[in-house]
Every structure is written in C-alpha cells, then in structure tokens.
Amino acid sequence: MWGPGVKRKLEQDQDGEEEDGGGERPPPPRVPGFSSRASYALQRQMVLNISLVKLYRPPAGRADPGLQRRILISNVIRRIHDDLRREGGVRALFLAAPPPGVAELDEEKDGCYLGPPPPPPASQASSFGPSGPETCLTPASLLEEDPPPFFTLPPSPSFSSSSSSSPPHPLPPQSPPQHLHPSQPVDFSSAPPSPPPEDSFSSALEEIEELDSSSSSSDSSAPPPLVPLPTSSPPGEPLAGAPGPGWDRDMEVEAERRVEMEEGEEEEEEEEEERELMEYRPTSPPRSTALARRPVVPSGGFLTDFAMDDVLFTDIDTSMYDLGPCGPQAAGAGPGAGAGPTKVAADDMLVRAISGYGGGAGGHQGQPFRMDLAELDHIMEVLVGS
Amino acid sequence: MAGGGSEDMQWCFSQVKGAIDDDVAEADIISTVEFNHSGELLATGDRGGRVVIFQQEVENKSVPEYRSEYNVYSTFQSHEPEFDYLKSLEIEEKINKIRWLPQQNASQFLLSTNDKTIKLWKISERDKRPEGYNLKEEDGRYINPGNVTSLRVPVFRPMDLMVEASPRRVFSNAHTYHINSISVNSDHETYLSADDLRVNLWNLEINDRSFNIVDIKPANMEDLTEIITAAEFHPHHCHTLVYSSSKGSIRLCDMRASALCDQHTKLFEEPEDPSNRSFFSEIISSISDVKFSHSGRYLMTRDYLTVKIWDLNMETRPIETYQVHEYLRNKMCSLYENDCLFDKFECCWNGNDSVVMTGSYNNFFRMFDRAQRRDATLEASREHNLPLQLLKPRRVCTGGGGGGCSKRKKDEISVDSLDFNKKILHTAWHPNDNIIAVATINNLYIFQDKVSDPDSADDLSASDMMCTI
Numbered sequence: 001m002w003g004p005g006v007k008r009k010l011e012q013d014q015d016g017e018e019e020d021g022g023g024e025r026p027p028p029p030r031v032p033g034f035s036s037r038a039s040y041a042l043q044r045q046m047v048l049n050i051s052l053v054k055l056y057r058p059p060a061g062r063a064d065p066g067l068q069r070r071i072l073i074s075n076v077i078r079r080i081h082d083d084l085r086r087e088g089g090v091r092a093l094f095l096a097a098p099p100p101g102v103a104e105l106d107e108e109k110d111g112c113y114l115g116p117p118p119p120p121p122a123s124q125a126s127s128f129g130p131s132g133p134e135t136c137l138t139p140a141s142l143l144e145e146d147p148p149p150f151f152t153l154p155p156s157p158s159f160s161s162s163s164s165s166s167p168p169h170p171l172p173p174q175s176p177p178q179h180l181h182p183s184q185p186v187d188f189s190s191a192p193p194s195p196p197p198e199d200s201f202s203s204a205l206e207e208i209e210e211l212d213s214s215s216s217s218s219d220s221s222a223p224p225p226l227v228p229l230p231t232s233s234p235p236g237e238p239l240a241g242a243p244g245p246g247w248d249r250d251m252e253v254e255a256e257r258r259v260e261m262e263e264g265e266e267e268e269e270e271e272e273e274e275r276e277l278m279e280y281r282p283t284s285p286p287r288s289t290a291l292a293r294r295p296v297v298p299s300g301g302f303l304t305d306f307a308m309d310d311v312l313f314t315d316i317d318t319s320m321y322d323l324g325p326c327g328p329q330a331a332g333a334g335p336g337a338g339a340g341p342t343k344v345a346a347d348d349m350l351v352r353a354i355s356g357y358g359g360g361a362g363g364h365q366g367q368p369f370r371m372d373l374a375e376l377d378h379i380m381e382v383l384v385g386s
Numbered sequence: 387m388a389g390g391g392s393e394d395m396q397w398c399f400s401q402v403k404g405a406i407d408d409d410v411a412e413a414d415i416i417s418t419v420e421f422n423h424s425g426e427l428l429a430t431g432d433r434g435g436r437v438v439i440f441q442q443e444v445e446n447k448s449v450p451e452y453r454s455e456y457n458v459y460s461t462f463q464s465h466e467p468e469f470d471y472l473k474s475l476e477i478e479e480k481i482n483k484i485r486w487l488p489q490q491n492a493s494q495f496l497l498s499t500n501d502k503t504i505k506l507w508k509i510s511e512r513d514k515r516p517e518g519y520n521l522k523e524e525d526g527r528y529i530n531p532g533n534v535t536s537l538r539v540p541v542f543r544p545m546d547l548m549v550e551a552s553p554r555r556v557f558s559n560a561h562t563y564h565i566n567s568i569s570v571n572s573d574h575e576t577y578l579s580a581d582d583l584r585v586n587l588w589n590l591e592i593n594d595r596s597f598n599i600v601d602i603k604p605a606n607m608e609d610l611t612e613i614i615t616a617a618e619f620h621p622h623h624c625h626t627l628v629y630s631s632s633k634g635s636i637r638l639c640d641m642r643a644s645a646l647c648d649q650h651t652k653l654f655e656e657p658e659d660p661s662n663r664s665f666f667s668e669i670i671s672s673i674s675d676v677k678f679s680h681s682g683r684y685l686m687t688r689d690y691l692t693v694k695i696w697d698l699n700m701e702t703r704p705i706e707t708y709q710v711h712e713y714l715r716n717k718m719c720s721l722y723e724n725d726c727l728f729d730k731f732e733c734c735w736n737g738n739d740s741v742v743m744t745g746s747y748n749n750f751f752r753m754f755d756r757a758q759r760r761d762a763t764l765e766a767s768r769e770h771n772l773p774l775q776l777l778k779p780r781r782v783c784t785g786g787g788g789g790g791c792s793k794r795k796k797d798e799i800s801v802d803s804l805d806f807n808k809k810i811l812h813t814a815w816h817p818n819d820n821i822i823a824v825a826t827i828n829n830l831y832i833f834q835d836k837v838s839d840p841d842s843a844d845d846l847s848a849s850d851m852m853c854t855i
Binding site: 043044046047050054066067068069071072074075076078079080 | 563564582583610611612613615632665666668669672719722723725728
C-alpha cells in the first residue's frame, strides 16, 4: 500500500517500527543499526512528506476535495512541526514552520484559493510577514531548462478549469524566511566542500553553491544549513540591485535553500502568491537577511530530508509553464497572510510585496528593490507578454 | 416486532439490489441509505444524484418466516451536477443525505441534499384517473360540442399504479461549504442543515431564508483547525441539537439559550489516551457520524476505529466504547497514504436501542449488542446469496509473528488480506423490525433476522453466532 518513491530498504528496515503505526513514541529498536530515535525521525519525516503530497495533489475527482480533508492534513503537518520545534536545534528552526493555513481555502473570498498561508505561532512571529522579501523572479534561463526539483505548489482553481486536473506548479525560487533571524546575515557564498551528497538533489545544490560562490555577498558566516561549515567564504559581488549572471545563480541557490529549509512551510505559504510574484520579486539582499546561519549540525537529519525529498520530486509537471500569462494576471493571492482580498495588478502586488516585506527585512532593502523594478518589468514582459 | 437484543439474532440474507458485475460505474456508488419512519420505504441515494426508493410488499402471511421483500417503488433524479463559475469548481450531484419527513397525509416527503442544495421531494401515488369527459376523448382530442348528444359525469377508474416524485422546495444558496448533514426537527416544521463551518435552521415551508444557528468560522481562516462533521436534532426536544467535530468532540446546543448557539450547552469529549498518541490521533478521532438513540437519552458517535455511546447526562467520557477494527491501528500510516483514514463510516441504532451497527472494510459490518455485551462481524457478499441463508460470523486475525491465522478456518481472514476498496460506509436499521440495509460500494444488501423456528435445521447455537475479535 505504499506509494512510489519509498525506498524498499527503508521499508524493510523499519518494518518493525512501521507496525507501530507511526506512533510518536519511539518503538524499541528491533533492527540493528537503527536507533529508535532515527527510525522515529524517519517515520515522522515520511508522514510529513506524505502529508505535503496529499495536501497539494488533490484526490481523484473533479470537485473540491473538501475542507475537512485539508484541515486534517494540515493539522498533521502542524503537529509534526510542533514536534520538530520541541526537539529544538537548527533543524527544528528551519522545519518548524507553521503548517498551511486555510486562508487560501476560504471559499467565501472571491472565489479563488487565495494566497499565502498563515503566520507562524507567536513564538516565531517577530517580523514574520508574508514570507521573505527575497522571493525572486524566476529567471528566464531557469524556465527554459528543466526545472530544478523544487517542491511544487498547487495550482489555483482559477487557473484551470478544474483544480483536480491541474498539476502542481513548480515553486519559484525563494529566499529563506525573513522572520527567523532578520538580523543575521545570510551567506550563500559559502560553497564549501559538502558531505557526499546522498542523492542528486544534494549534488545539484552543491554545484549551485559553487557557482554562487563568486557572486554572493560579502557577508560571511555560517554555512547553509545543509552543508557543513564552510572552509571559505569568498566575497561576492553585492547582490542588491545587481542583475546579471550572478543574479541568476542567486535565484537557483535561493531556490534550493528555500526548498530544503522550508520543506514544511514553503508551499503552504506561498502558493498562488508566489507563483504570481515570482516574476516580480527582486533579487536581492536575500543574502543579507534572513536565514539563521549557524554551525550546521551535520546530523543525518538533513540528509534524510534529501532522501525523503525524492518522494516529492518524482512528479514534476511542467505543464504550468505552458499556461502562458497565467501567473501574475490571474486573480490570485495577495501578499501576506491575511492581507485581504486578492490584488490583481502585478505592479501593485510587487510594490506591496516589497513594502510588506520591507517591514520584515528592514527598510533598507526598499531602495535596491525599486531599482530593479524596471528590470523586472522588462523580464516579465519577456516571459509573459509573448 | 421490535428489534430484540435479548435473544440472539441470526441474520440471514434477504435481497441484494444493484448490478452484479464488478465493474462499478461511479454514478452507481451508493452514498446514503435511510428507512422512513414506518420502515415501509427504504431510500438510497447515489453519486449520480439519483434517489431510488424501495417499498416493502405486503407481508406474505402464508410463509411466516419470510418477511416481505423490498421492491423498487420510485426512482428519480434528485440533483444534477452543477458548475460554480465563480470558483471554477464542479458541484457534485452526489446525494450526501436523505431524511424522511414523518408522514402526514397520503404522500411521502423526503429531504435530499448534495454539497450545496437541499430539496424537498413529494412522492405520491396515483392509481385512479378520471374518465368520461364530455368534451374530450380519452386520448385527449377535443370533441366538437355540436356532436355531444348527452352529458355524463366523469368518474374515477382504477389505473396502474404510478408513483410520482416532484420537487416541492429547493433550499439553495445557504451554504458556502459542503453540506454534511440534514436533520428534521421533532416539531415537523423545521430542519437543520450543517456544512463544515455552519449549521442553518430552515422552515420546511420557506425556502428563501434560513437562520444560522452555529458558526464556527474563525475571523482569520488561518486559525481554523476544527470543523463540523455531523449534526442532528434531538428526537423529542425540538430545541436541542448536537454537532460533532473533526477533533472528536460533540457539542450540544439549546436553541432556547440564544439565537446563535456558538456557545455550547454541553461538551462531550473524552481525554486522549496518551499511550495511543500518534501523528494520526486527530484524524482517527474525527467523528464521522452522530446519532441520537430513539429514546433521546443516548448519543452514538463513530470515529475511525470505535463506536462510542454517550449518556447525555455525562460529558466527561462515553459510557460504552466498542472497537470496530482495532487491528487497523498498526496500519494507520498505510491507510493515511491511500486515503482510507478519511473514510466516513456511519452508524445506526436498532429500534429499541439495544444493538448498534456500523460498517468496516472487506464488506464486513459489525453489530454490538449493548445489553448482552456481544458483538458480531458479518459480511455482505455475493457468495452467500441463497434466500434465508444464514450469515456466518467472520473473524479477522491479526497476524502476529508467523501469521497467526488458522488457514483451516475459512471464516477467518488475516488483516493483510482485507480489501480496503470494499468498504461499507452506509447502513440502516428498520425502525421496528430486525431488518437491516447494508450498502457496499454499489450494491444494497437487505438482511433480516431469521424468525426462530425450533424445528429448523438451520438454527445455529448461540455461541456459534456471536464471536469477538
């Protein structure tokens, strides 16, 4: 009864543990080499992945799957996040993001599934806004090639004739959430030797990190959470307001990082909003913001995440790319959780996003963003106008 | 005769309705089953929006052990698929619930609902028609008045029975979310309809206005974590209703207390058993059905693994808890993945509230005799379809260690062999007799209690009949 993508060895290994029904209490270790803690974490991760897939792949049927199902799955995700948070540690920080809310599920609003998901619990709130201001435009170069294994977003029903037939939409590259530690600089530049990647995902990340090493900001510090301590942190060109090749790489890196760190959080938060905003967001000083950089705990946990991600990434469907001007034009989410009704005007959204995010990121980012607007508009036209 | 729990019941096959072949058309999947108040009529709704009503024939007195059969009485299309253009969503025509109104005249009335719209249907019989008009021929052609030489009075003459179903009211546009329950009030004037977040009160005569009596929608939808799963009026107190939630709690509201019953009068909730906590605790605690007993004293709730009986006077915990398929507890992750964990099983009381029944997987259904503290697992299957053939109790063995299931006993089946596509979600019990209607995916089985005959060789001893898992 297992879906595709579940590694057999994993299944066999934790066969005993599985029989406990995915219980929270770690079962007594029955398999040599597997600590109960690890198997519990694996189970938890598996349940989390299944939940995310379920949430964003509607069940067979042409009609709305129903609020109850979404609520129950969201609560499972929320529970796992709480569990992760209680566990504490770096990983918890990244993964313990609030589960998807149902703002987007409110059918009473103008008829489409609205934007971003809920603000996190108060403990995380600080400057949590709609999501990092660093969410950025997908560069045309990225769109033309095969999409990187981003976690996919659900399409809005307004984009397609029936929600169930629309495939998940690739997540645009986004920066890590602003709110976690706004004051700590983010450094993508560190492209240190990483531990041997467990799968293609990690190796892709590695490559991107290396590419990015020359273009990242000058800030140095802790490495990305998925990679061990950097051996070097080469200064990069300032990203703010810097279009060009470095910008593209930044996108990719950001995207990768965002996927990794916000497994539980990203799609739920972004959804429609991201898809629309992706063409507009400036690049940026995502470098200088957001993600807490700490000495990574090279626990098996992160690598485990990679392994689990395979479950999620097997089914990338790029048909959304062919939909043309569906993103920004369609009525979709407005920025910000609970920000209110949808705003259709792309420019309005962009400006609002900037101002909204600026509050979280620190106002200093406003200026460089605005300089990029013209650039973004141009790119937007290229992407969409045709 | 009232359904008795004191004698051991022996169930035998009576009838099966529906297509025989295994290729099930989605439109034929039965979505609701309901006896009317006398038990003479049995209504089913399906995913294609159709309602089929069966009528019990007049009892054949010459064969006393053979109760009357149910035959098709009326079939009509209740709901059609619609498209919500604003939200770009289809509105399914699937009939979620049917509730009969108490009979007040020669016609029968029932309420049927899909996700968004409730309809009141009048089912009436016509077995006479007027004949002998002066100006009209029997085939409808008009007679030239000049040719009429004598006058006559038209008279009613018998005709073949014709059953007509006509929609008398359409109650629409009152629910933003999917309607999961309707319940006719004991005052026979009003009824409630409940969706995921709201409960509305209607007058049966007025279809353009309804009153909201419960609203659990939070100001910020992101705070929503709990929804309404079922609601019902008290069978005798027209001011009392209950609604259940996805977190396993039941709230009783008294409409005399306030116009908006967001504040409950009673909250029935059992504390979670910490030893059973898992990621899926909440999903399996979500209540899929709530039913008052006929007496009005008790409340039955169905969650994924159990049936619970609550005393309305005690909110802290149920007075009885029955395990329906506890062997599934270790399979929850798989069931979550294949969506079975979201299945909504219904439950029902027998006529005198002594036995409760609910469905399970592999076309099994379970009965719990409250008085005798016994339970039985029976199967609705095409293999045992001889008339009056006794149903043999089934048993599910949890293969522990090397298998655990005795292969020799053909009535045993291991957990891993269960067919999770064959689920019995909808069951109904005749209000007065021991006749039950059990719906598999697309077939309706009718079983009846064998009238005990001491000379009959088919009698099984009581101990053979009931078994526990």
